Amino acid sequence: xxxxxxxxxxxxxxxxxxxxxxxxxxxxxxxxxxxxxxxxxxxxxxxxxxxxxxxxxxxxxxxxxxxxxxxxxxxxxxxxxxxxxxxxxxxxxxxxxxxxxxxxxxxxxxxxxxxxxxxxxxxxxxxxxxxxxxxxxxxxxxxxxxxxxxxxxxxxxxxxxxxxxxxxxxxxxxxxxxxxxxxxxxxxxxxxxxxxxxxxxxxxxxxxxxxxxxxxxxxxxxxxxxxxxxxxxxxxxxxxxxxxxxxxxxxxxxxxxxxxxxxxxxxxxxxxxxxxxxxxxxxxxxxxxxxxxxx
Ligand SMILES: O=C(O)C(=O)CO
Numbered sequence: 001x002x003x004x005x006x007x008x009x010x011x012x013x014x015x016x017x018x019x020x021x022x023x024x025x026x027x028x029x030x031x032x033x034x035x036x037x038x039x040x041x042x043x044x045x046x047x048x049x050x051x052x053x054x055x056x057x058x059x060x061x062x063x064x065x066x067x068x069x070x071x072x073x074x075x076x077x078x079x080x081x082x083x084x085x086x087x088x089x090x091x092x093x094x095x096x097x098x099x100x101x102x103x104x105x106x107x108x109x110x111x112x113x114x115x116x117x118x119x120x121x122x123x124x125x126x127x128x129x130x131x132x133x134x135x136x137x138x139x140x141x142x143x144x145x146x147x148x149x150x151x152x153x154x155x156x157x158x159x160x161x162x163x164x165x166x167x168x169x170x171x172x173x174x175x176x177x178x179x180x181x182x183x184x185x186x187x188x189x190x191x192x193x194x195x196x197x198x199x200x201x202x203x204x205x206x207x208x209x210x211x212x213x214x215x216x217x218x219x220x221x222x223x224x225x226x227x228x229x230x231x232x233x234x235x236x237x238x239x240x241x242x243x244x245x246x247x248x249x250x251x252x253x254x255x256x257x258x259x260x261x262x263x264x265x266x267x268x269x270x271x272x273x274x275x276x277x278x279x280x281x282x283x284x285x286x287x288x289x290x291x292x293x294x295x
Contacts, residue, residue, distance in 0.1 A: 046071035046269035061086035096120030103137025105147040125165035136185035175214035204231030227262035236272035
C-alpha cells in the first residue's frame with residue numbers, strides 16, 4: 001500500500017503542531033482551512049464516535065477539524081450542540097433505537113420503536129441532519145422471510161414521516177459470524193430485499209464494509225451492483241476490526257474508488273478500533289485511514 005505509516009506519522013506530527021499552535025493562538029479557522037487543503041474533496045469522510053470514545057466529544061471534534069474533515073457518526077441529540085459549535089455534521093444520528101438486538105423485525109417492539117422513531121425523526125430534521133440509524137434485531141428462531149414481513153410492516157409506520165421531514169432511515173448490516181451473533185440483517189441480499197419491499201428513497205442500508213467482508217465478501221461487486229440501496233458506508237480492517245492499512249485483507253483505496261464511481265455523495269465513516277495505546281497514536285491511525293480512503 002502506497003501510504004506508509006511513517007509518512008502519515010510525519011504528517012500527524014505536523015498536524016499536532018498545527019493544533020497546538022491553533023490552541024495557543026486561538027486561530028482555529030486558519031488552521032482548519034490549511035489542513036482541509038490536504039484532502040482531495042472527493043470523499044466525504046467521517047468517523048464513528050464510539051471508536052474514539054477515549055476522547056471527549058470536544059476533543060474528537062478538534063481532532064476531526066485538525067485532520068481536515070467535518071463529520072462524526074453515531075452521535076445522539078445530547079452532543080449535537082457541541083458538534084454545531086465546531087460546524088461538524090452528525091453524519092449518522094443515533095438514539096432512536098432500543099438497542100441492536102430488539103429491532104424492526106420484532107412486532108412486539110413496533111409500538112415503542114414507532115413512537116421513538118417518529119420523535120427522533122423530528123429531532124434529526126429540526127437539527128438540520130439527514131441520516132438516522134436503525135437495526136433489524138436478532139432472529140431468535142425467526143425465518144428471514146418472516147423478518148422481512150415484520151420489518152416491512154413496522155417500518156411502514158415511520159417512513160412516511162421520514163419522507164415528509166427529509167430524513168433517511170438507514171438499517172445497518174452487521175456480521176453475525178464474529179461480532180453480532182444471530183443479527184438478522186447480516187447479508188446484503190436480505191437488506192436489499194427489504195429496501196425493495198419498502199420502496200422509499202428514505203430507507204437505505206448502512207453498508208458496513210468490515211461486517212460484510214466477514215459475512216459475505218465480494219465487496220466491490222456488491223457495491224457496484226447495488227449502490228442505489230446503500231446510503232452510508234463504514235470501514236474497518238479484516239480480520240480484527242482494527243486499522244485499514246496493509247496489515248489486513250481489504251484494499252480500501254480500490255473500495256473507495258468503487259464507491260466514488262457509483263456517484264455516491266454520502267459519507268464514508270471510519271469505524272475501526274485503533275490499536276495504539278496513546279492518544280497520539282490513535283490520532284495517527286485515524287489520519288492514516290482518512291489518507292488511505294481519500295481517493
Ligand atoms: O456495533 C457495531 O458493530 C457497529 O458496527 C455499529 O456501527
